[in-house]
Amino acid sequence: MNKGIRFTDEFKQDAVAQVVERGYAVREVAERLGISTKSLYTWKAQFAKSPRVRSEVAEQAAEIKRLNRELARMTEERAILKKGANCPPLVRGQCRARTSRECLSEVRVY
Template identity: 50%
Template structure:
């Protein structure tokens, strides 16, 4: 009897996008979605063949790409927090 969960293909693709397009870590996405990192790595390999696989540590190009994604994510979060701060400041007056 197989006890592993079966996920729809659309779910897998969206999970992969969280890592490849939004810049979240595999561990973070797996924990949030209730799946395993092993499954998520397999989905990335299957649904995003353009994405570089696990690279050698110190590979400057993959590190640069990773940092750019992280910067974009942090910038988006900062912008959301700025808007929230303005909203709450206006509500407290």
């Protein structure tokens, strides 16, 4: 029906209230508002949860996102450190390798 249209939470809550509180049929409300019955059932399930539960779910999603970013950063740091482990031992702060290409841990700073 209405592809790409985003509805506000207030609109969704009003549509769900017509079904839950006023007792109208889902099909009737969906036709009147010009939305699909699937959307209305989805919103009904979404707003059936208490606001406290919804906020907890949002907080958990934010925490998961933060942890995934941190994991990606740590994985990258670990890979960098692993590359540096291939270098021969240091002697007086210098790599034993004859060239910088032989010593993978050497980093040039410009």
